[in-house]
Amino acid sequence: MTSEQADTDALRRKTRQHYDRFQFGFDQEEILQEKFDNRLMGEAIREIAQPGALVVDVGCGACRVARLGRRHTQADTLSVDLSLNSLRYARAMxxxxxxxxxxxxxxxxxxxxxxxxxxxxxxxxxxxRLSFHELARILKPGGTLVVSVYDRDGWYYWVWHYPGAGIRALRRLIGDAGIKYTIFPFFHIGVLVLLSLHTRRFFRLPIETSWNLFHDQFTTPQCEFHTFDEVAAWGKEVGLQWREQRREAANQLATLRFRRPLESEPTGASAA
Ligand SMILES: C[S@@+](CC[C@H](N)C(=O)[O-])C[C@H]1O[C@@H](n2cnc3c(N)ncnc32)[C@H](O)[C@@H]1O
Known part of the structure; x- marks a missing residue:
């Protein structure tokens, strides 16, 4: 095994352990509905016309996509995740x-x-980039890929790198028990206020969901940021047609929608 391979394996293991410990839930009804109503993923789900179409959610967490797919379409769903505890959580949902x-x-x-x-x-x-290529590999001709990544040009890039670095350093010093009683209450209240303002009613966010969200936002072992152009270029490399792009989730995410052309169509062309 090369040292590069060993590093990759170690990072994957750390990420699996992270999400085994802090499963990403954030699956309250209002959140699901927002994804369906306003996000490119919701639009793509709404457009599924034929019964038995296969919808694959890679890195499914709490299976929010499968739940929306089952509720609003007659598609088949397949949910994939690296973390077994996340899948156990998803199984209950x-x-x-x-x-x-x-x-x-x-x-x-x-x-x-x-x-x-x-x-x-x-x-x-x-x-x-290789993960994107792997998603493209399993896409049918005529099929759609909707991918959201942390936006290199969004505010969260700065939050992850600056206050985020401080939070990670503090966590190394005082541990999660310390974080829970110092920084976390501010995070929890901040998220509650933002979500309540956004939904215009008191938003119920269980502490456990909020704690796991905190760790998703600040302590993941691997966290990269990408631009629209970068992701669009990955699509070109594997012959996908770029269709649309949008900033989503309060500008934290850059979301792009691609289509795999049918065999009879030219590859790699951008949609007009
Ligand atoms: C931020 S959560 C997003 C969950 C879900 N996509 C959603 O929107 O609710 C990231 C998820 O990706 C999963 N994940 C991370 N690395 C992965 C990998 N290499 N393969 C598959 N899943 C992975 C994690 O276990 C976690 O459930």
């Missing part, structure tokens, strides 16, 4: 098929998915 797998080596046949959703995942893998 959604009866659909779950697969333990790594985004960089998906245990899924090439060209099998009609719609792939990757929401906030590839920037946590050891190599975002």
């Amino acid at each position: 959604d009866p659909g098929p779950l697969v333990a797998g790594d985004n960089m080596h998906l245990p899924i046949a090439s060209g099998s998915a009609d719609l792939i959703i990757s929401n906030g995942v590839i920037h946590h893998t050891p190599d975002s």
Whole structure:
């Protein structure tokens, strides 16, 4: 094994341990509805017309996509995650098929998915670009890929790097027990206020969900940021057509939508 391979394996293991400990929930009804109503992922789910189309959610967390797919379409869903505890959490939420797998080596046949959703995942893998390529591999001709990454040009880049570095340093000193009684209450109240203002009613956010969200925002072992142009270029490399892009989740995420052309169509061309 090369040292590069060993580093990749170590990072993947740390990420799995992170999400085994802090499963990403954030799956309250208002949050699900916002994804469906306002996000590119919701639009793509709404457009699924044929029963039995396959929707694959890679890095599914609490299976928010599968739940929306089941509720609003007659599609089949497949939810994949690296973290077994996240899949256990998801099992309690959604009866659909779950697969333990790594985004960089998906245990899924090439060209099998009609719609792939990757929401906030590839920037946590050891190599975002190769993870993107792997998503493209499993996409059917005519199929859609919606991928959201942390936006290099958004505010969160600065938060992760500056207050975030301080929080990670403090955590090394005082541990999670210390963080829970110092910084975390401010985070929890801040998120409650923002979500309540956004939804115009008191938002109920369980402490456990908020604690795991805090760790998703500040302590993940791997966190990369990408521009729209970078992700669009990855799409070109693997012959996908760029269709649309949008800043989402209060400008934290850069979301792009791609389509794999049919075999009879030219590859790699941008949509007009
Ligand atoms: C921020 S959460 C997003 C969850 C979900 N996509 C959502 O929007 O609710 C990131 C998820 O990606 C998963 N993940 C991280 N690295 C992964 C990898 N290499 N392969 C598959 N899943 C991965 C984590 O376990 C976690 O559940």
